[in-house]
Amino acid sequence: MRPWRTRLALRRSRVQWALLAVVLLVATLAATLLATLALLADATETFAARSALTDAPVEDLRVVVRVTPDAPSDEVAAAVDGAVDAFFGDVPHSRAEHRETDLLSIPEAEGRPLAYVSSMDGVEEIVAIVEGGMPEDGQVAVPQELASDLGVRVGDELALADVFGVDDEPASRVSGVYSVLEPGTDPWRLDRFQGAAHNPATPLPFSGGRILLDGYGPLLTTAASVERYPVGTVNLEYVPDFSDVSIGQAHELIERAVELERATIAAVGRSGGDVRVTTRLDATLGGVVGSLAVTRSSVLVTGLLLLVLSVAALAQTTRLMSERRHAEQALMVARGASGRQLLGLGLIEATVLGAIVAAVSPVLAWLAYGALSSRDAMARAGMDQDPGIPGITWAVTGIVGAILVIVMVAPLLRRSASFIEAESASARPRRAAAFQRGGIDLALLVLAGLAYWQLRSYESPVIADGGVARLDPLLAAGPALALLAGALVAVRLIPAASKALEGVASRGRRAVMPLAAWEVGRRSARAVSAVMLLTLAVSIGAFSLAYLATWRQSQQDQAQYLHPADAVVTSLPGGSAAQAAAADRPDLGAAASPVLDRDAVISTQLEQGPGDEEPEGRDVAIVASTDAGLAVLSEGRAGAEGASRIPLALDWTPPEPAGIELPQDADGFAMTVRPSTSTTVLTDILVSLRAVLVDADGRSSTIDLGALPVDGEDQALEATLAPLDELDDLARPLTITGFQSVWISTAGDTADASALSSEGALTLRLSIDDLAALELVSVPPVVDAQPVLEATPIDVDPALTWYASENEVDVRSLQADGDQVRIEMITSATALRFRPASAVQTATPVANDLPLVLTSSLARRLTVDPGDQVRIGVDGTSLLATVADVVPLLPGDAPRQEAAVANLDALELALVQAGAAAATPDAWWVDVADDSIPAYEASLPPQAELSSRSGTAIALQEDPLRVATQAALWLVAGAAVVLAAVGFAVHTVVTVRSRHVELAQLRAVGLGRGELLRVVTLESVLLTVLGVCFGLGLGIALAYLVGPLVAVGADGRPPLPAVTVEVPWATVALLAVEAVAVVVVAVLLVAGMVRRIDPAQTLRTGD
């Protein structure tokens, strides 16, 4: 580097420090803003991703391996450990083991109850010893339910045997009695009874689930001792610790997750029969990576917009600087300076400025991030940590520094125009240059059009790549290209607009307006750069504000779709009545409706094959609620988009209850049942019997009457309604509308197959007589005394018509024929040997047309229309249904694109008529005011889970992985105004400065100081009006065109419901006002300059 150049550059910078300071200010501002965005994106990856993973529920992170061991458990566990350790790699993780035996029996206890033995890591934390102590080897601790029911005490020897009581298992001494802390909670999920300790209806293995016995467990012991018994399952749970994990490690885990199950099965080999790996970790990681991609997409989209604005501001500033130096350059050329020498000089200056920008901006960005991250939402998202200055920040500021060097040096690379050429160009723009610019504009327009078309095709800048959302930078550049193309098109309208203005202004008498219009219209290069800057700034600001409002509205819409009601309560304990008592709290302003929300299978194949309990078809979700519950679907966007048709289509009137009406105050009923069969080969048939009752409101429920041996003998049965009342809180009077009977052969393989096949048809007959209503007379004042019930015979109308629905049987007769109720059916002994036979006789006609509303995507897949029949399988029960209507989408969890909705009362009736037990609600939709939700939530039982619409909307917006989106949009909206303000002020000042002589000449010919100020002000106003109009138009057009494509959901796909563009007109108007404020500031700056113009001095010195 030649020293004279450096010296000259230094001298020049000392003289022109103000000019260079302005360039430095604009470049530093742009670089700082872009670096802050980069820092935001980087911090989201580091802090927010880590925060999202560490805050994720353990069930979303853990890996559970369940093995049915064929070898000692230790061997199995070691094999699984090896596979899982390899999967986690360097990600730290905890491990817990749970071993559980198959069901055993306690042979010495009455009724031979069932039990199982377990060893559980960390069990000390989830049980409380009430007597004795924790077990050592060879000992067991028993649940207090077992101790009290079976009279087992600490120190007793507890004998165990196989479920048939044939083979003895080792006895264990009872070391202690424990109670379960928080049964049903997560730590108990691997337990067979989930911590309930006692299940009075434990299905006896090999009985087809129809023989139910008392079951107790777990009998806790040590890991070594559990090996003395037949270990049924070894569960290993691994929970990763993501507190110091990078997103790169998360990517690796996602990739390895594909192989996890195969690798574990291979590792276990022959040591295990059944190996099952359960984890949502890959989905959780995929969700985090996807959300990150979405955030990156938002930050990149806004960052690119800001980059366009920054480059425009830089280009304008340096162009103004170059204009300002035009005379100086010309002088230097005239004195013999070569182009290379001028370039060298400019390069020194630009490099120094670029280096300062690249060095200072990261620090400023770090400070800006500190201010930004201290905001509440950012702090809550875990973003208020020191991110340091990562490499990406240096890279961004380095790029801005390089851009600065390029835009500063580029004018020096142009071929020097001769004096004549320069003068001619200043008089009137060259046609060739206009064509050249037109060509560039056209190319950019085509490029923007292509980008937009691609973006529309993909519907999002985030694309799924092997199941993981990935940001496509080219698609993310679409909005920036569209913005740039739009701004260029807009500024090309300036000459036309100002021509029209000129035309009007020229006709007038005065000078001020024409002078301003001439300046704007004829010095188009200057006007274009100022209008372009304002257009870009205002459009970016308007787009950012509209994007932000759209994004927020979309989050609220998504929250509404996730929550059909104000609040959704799940995991309530107990039956319908208990749940209703907890959920429906008028005293707290909360009205709750029960909801059935289950998986179902739907098919257009209406005929069922033998033994088909569920139709083969598409897996869908079925949601059912009462009329009141369905009515909430009409609210908000969901309702507006078609869900309001659901309650209308599913409006259901229950049929008149027909059957055997029980007295108003009945406490139960009694009857004599005689089940009989024609077979002589199958001698061990059981019939499980349920009564179907309908209350005064038309609600159906069932009551178990127990399992009876089919021996042709009369058997007396009594059923009390107390449990039913507790469960379902039914409205009296109740009517027995039917009976469900399930016939089971427990012979299994022991039956003589040849004898069975020779037997052929088999008649099953159920006679019910002596029906009587029971009324509680008294309860003797003795512990455990049986209540005294008085029976009143019930007359059954002999003309009562019975209907039947059956499975695996052919119902022959529903005639009473001397009995009060009788059902007789034909099946085959061979069929009964393998599958239970069931039939329901009901006094209400079997509807076979359950009305369903389907989502349109499901209807399309099934190719059904309203009025068509489908078959739907719910909880193993197959029902015929009719499509009542088709709606676009159904609100609820997850994207429910394929779902069916039913009226809960209609569904329950259909289920009990098809032989199923009445279902317990899965959730409650609660109509409650937002401010009452905390009190309402506090009133719920601890097991209950509540999620509110407003809470979800906030959570969606303040999700650690999404909060950066809002921060970026605010930053860009603010930055746009700041850059516009600085850029416009610089433009105005430098333009006025460079027109000093011209303005002095105008003063010399008689233009007053005030008039001159009005000319300059009017020029600024014209530029601002054009910039603001173009900017608002472009920004809002961009919001409508591109907004729905970039405001993607958490998974990177278009959100549900579809995005509707929201333009916050008041805020956008404020943006326009801010732009006007920018003009005011610029004019105030210029006013001083104009006032200081001394025509004599200026004309004398020529500057």
Added chain:
Amino acid sequence: MSAEERRDAERAGEPMVSVERVSRVFGYGSQQVTALEDVSFDVPRGRLVALVGRSGSGKTSLLNCIGGLDRPTAGRITVDGVEVTALSERRRTGLRRDTVAFVFQTFGLVPMLSAAENVGLPMRLKATRTRDREQRVAELLDLVGLTQHRDQRPGELSGGQQQRVAIARALANEPRLLIADEPTGQLDADTGQAVMALLRDVIAAQGMTALVSTHDQGLMDIADATVRLADGRLVAEDDASFVGTGSRATGSEHQGRVV
């Protein structure tokens, strides 16, 4: 007789320009430069007076002070009976708009405006009716021989053509005093002569007073009188037309009157 005509009649005997003991000192930091020192002279109405002197002799400073673009540090200047040195900024602007017109060495045209628009500009400042303005612009362009170039912008005209436009613009509001600061300074000799001839013709035609600073001997030859400045002072000139008052003239310094 209108009030203006009456005023004209009353002022007929008075000089158009009266410069009395005018000094102009410029301050550049701690340094002070005296551009004009104690200059006095009168310019009668309807005369073309050449102001000559070397570069830096104070010609432009003097013209600026007379035209109201600048204020002298001391002394008194009267133009058309109005004491310019006592006027407010606003009134001086009005003077430049209505009474005095400038022609600059650098032409002083607005680059973005066509020849016709440049000529019409002073009339816009006076809010002349559009039709009158357009008519006058056409006349003036015809006068300076640029009717064919009315839509061309300064950058598209030669130097001579630009100065003709500047002259036409100067004449737009029919000023009483035309001040031209080296109007041929940027022109070649032939073009300069042509411009000077035009200037002389239009001054004669319009009957106005003109004060023209120049190095051009040709103009000095055709001028009614010549005022010579040296180092900011009026110096005696071997010029029959120059009549100094003599009362305060010492040596080469003169206080004079142009007759």
